[in-house]
Amino acid sequence: MFNERVWKLLADSLWPLLSKGLTVTIPLTLASFTLGLALAMVAAFVQVAKVPVLRRLARFYIWVFRGTPMIVQLFIVFYGLPGLGVYVNSIPAAIIVFSLNTGAYAAETVRAAIESVPVGQFEAGYMVGMNYLQIMGRVVLPQAMRTAFPPLFNTLIGLVKDTSLAANITVVEMFRTAQLIAARTYDVFAMYCEVAVLYLLFCTFLTWVQHVCERKLEAGR
């Protein structure tokens, strides 16, 4: 099945795939994750701090983005918005959707982690004269982020794979590159297996990073 020609094709495609992975898939992931995490912190904070109006807005946002398929969101932003006169390029469109999505999921993770910090930490903080924001920033969030670290890392690993959905809105990332080669050479099975292995490598690397970080976090406790 994998004759010499196929092996050569696989070898020849390795660099085109890998380079798209490194220059598109990974940056897309990191940009979306960073923005999403920032969004998540805000959405979690306004809920925990019970900020009027904003906490309802945060619930609404989380409800919408967790309740609709990411591919549909991508289509709405990239193919739908132009109908309203709003044009967004494919990569910004992908980053917008991925960060909003990551934000919605991570907000729940962060909120649960903040709520898992015992209320006694707040009370002790108040009694040494700190205010709410000082206690939040210096005592509660550092503990919460430690709790949230493994599930957030899971979200990050999930996002690496989900960026392949951007192929549907013309972003030439790793998967789209494989599709293009497969369409030209008809070696569909080999090409998709190759790209699958590359995603697996990326995720394996991230899993290793997660282990190293978790061990560091444990040591600091």
Added chain:
Amino acid sequence: MLKIEHLKKQFDGQAVLRDVSLEVDPGDVITILGPSGSGKTTLLRCVSFLERADAGTLDFDGIRTDLHGADRRTVAAVRRKMGFVFQSYNLFSNMTALRNVTEGLTVARKLPKAEAERRAMAALERVGLADKRNAYPSQLSGGQQQRVAIARAMALEPDVILFDEPTSALDPELVGEVLAVMRRLAEDGMTMLVVTHELNFARQVSTRTLLMDGGVIVEQAPPEQFFTHPQQERTRQFLQSFREREGHVH
């Protein structure tokens, strides 16, 4: 120095404190005894504004305020002169022993780091834990954590420290080291309000002992009188049942 008048507090329509008044003079060590649910914790929490009273006034070092309606600045002013030691220690778990003590000094009091560390080390020294300054709470025993918590309160040089059952969460063999620290603090003249079940401590260290039951102060007296000639039948019953349960006390 600290005067509580007509403090009332309900939880879900249930009266937990019914008209409690209490006066504390400088250097007083007041121990508060009472059965579970009698409102001892609630009393301390209302005075420190961790819980909002329904009514009552507080006179504390020239600050006179309504315990129900105090604004944020008044609450902060009261807490500035008040330490609180919790039953469950409540050390900041993401900080070392030293940082637990310096945090209030640097963040709230805005002391320079070096000065804060000097004061924190002095406080840790007084509770015998200078060598544990770099340990995290999870690396300390319960007794050590509680002593760090006491150092944290002391370092802010409050005019009064409230203790809510500081030894109740501890293994029996660790109770003594915490009580010893508190005893020394009392000898140094610190004003203290101590909710406790340690009758020996109450008897030997306090200047006044009081019994709470059903949300009122049933009796208060100097310890020698409180323990040997209680005036109230309820106090006699309480001491009796306590001695039966804790056979080793007296």
